[in-house]
Amino acid sequence: MTGRAAWPDAGPLGTAADTAGGNAMDADAAGRLAADTVEALAAAGFPGGFGPPGEAGAGATFGEVTKAVAAIGEGCASAAWIASLWAYNGRFSAYLPAEGQQEVWAKGPDTRLVSSMVAAGVEAEPVDGGWTLSGTWLYVSGVEFADWALLSSAPPREGDRSIRVFAVPKDSFTHRETWSTLGMRATGSHTLVVDRAFVPEYRCFLWDDMRQGNLPGPASTVHAAPLFAVNGLTFAAPILGAARGALDLVGQHLGRQPSGARAAARESSRIAFARAAGEIDAAELLLSRVAATADEGRLGEEGVAERCHRDSTLAVEILVGAVDRLFHVTGTRGQATSHGMQRIWRDVHAAGSHAALQFEPAALGYTRRLLPA
Incomplete structure (x- = not known):
């Protein structure tokens, strides 16, 4: 990591921690993070911390992300949960083919990715050039302010080479507010819904490759971790x-x-x-x-x-x-x-x-x- 800028920047991280902590009680009562908390987490660099290999990612390490997430968690566990998932979902996007990575990260390192492998009633139909995807996915933390979603074709099973993960943009999904729990109330882990969205082949990958850490191209230790x-x-x-x-x-x-x-x-x-x-x-x-x-x-x-x-x-x-x-x-x-x-x-x-x-x-x-x- 010699020669790269330090991640995270201490100033924006401190601001995010203070903002999340100050809003924690209201967020718990409302069942969602405050808008300024969401923006502060993004400004601290969590969405792009583990971005795919190349310019989009900040090049963070597991140690740095763990410390940064814990700093947010001292004031608000729900905000830390979202921050952590943004970073790790960015890591997952590295398993997409290069064209898919470029499309997902076209907005830049502030792109907010959510994911769910808890598939319910999913239909993934192969068509010319890709797939037609429909279904629901449970427990999608942060779905309310997501730019992209990574969604599995079925509940993952170890060694199953038929299960795919699809990258779907926000204009192709909606959500139902189903998250009402005793704890972690503000994560907004609602149900995501897709109705016959076309997903090109370059915007999907095999879940088992992610499980094993098998990347399609050159891999850093961060992105190739099982x-x-x-x-x-x-x-x-x-x-x-x-x-x-x-x-x-x-x-x-x-x-x-x-x-x-x-x-x-x-x-x-x-x-x-x-x-x-x-x-x-x-x-x-x-x-x-x-x-x-x-x-x-x-x-x-x-x-x-x-x-x-x-x-x-x-x-x-x-x-x-x-x-x-x-x-x-x-x-x-x-x-x-x-x-x-x-x-x-x-x-x-x-x-x-x-x-x-x-x-x-x-x-x-x-x-x-x-x-x-």
Whole structure:
């Protein structure tokens, strides 16, 4: 990375973090990010951070994106989720043929990509020069302000070489507002709808190539990373940031002079704070190792990709446990709808339930490399 400009620029990133944090409570209540938060995230460079190889992308590393997303997450996990997905969806676009990449990124590095592999009732009919695509896709975070969508022809299955991912522009899809959840309310993860859109052949690729990291042309280590090895970073980084936000809130809580029953529990609360702080640090170290391993191009080494998958999911389990511990420290005060702690608690549990962050399948994949059948 010698000779390139540093990413992200600290000024726009700080502005985005402050804006997202300042709007977090209203965004949670409204079920969508404020317009100035969306613009601040774009100005911070998240849409083009992992853009395809060439001029459109900022050339960010996994380590840089993880740190930047976590910084946003300290104030608003939903905003961090969108920031992270913008970056990683840009990485996915590198699997398109060159003509498709040029069309998707014609607007420049501010292009906002969303994606969904949760296909429901999709019909992809081959026609002369491409495909006619119809169907619905669930949980499309940020669909309300997307320029392009990357959509699978069916729910992905490992090794299935028939499943394609299609790049569809915003004038070819609509959305239905179906996202109403306990946590991560402001991600706007609604249902995307396509009705008989033509997709040229150069605007699609095989999902299994993305899973394996098989690019159509010359590849950087960032773009050639197998999906399952780094996908956990996408969703874990917002949780890391949110956990730090919870730690800060509890630090403020414990800084007040206690009275009554709370005074008697002061020492145990401080111990819980220290334990949670250590757990958050431990989770960050695990995620940092995943990012560094991918940035160094070591995912092809025996068992390393499986270890990265394990580490990402384990880090999330640790973070969720740390936030639970911190939530308990704030007591009834932290449960008030006006208090940021209850929002963080809801967001962390909602985000931690994502399919990519479940420890059991990651553990089984890891042990298959080590233990006899």
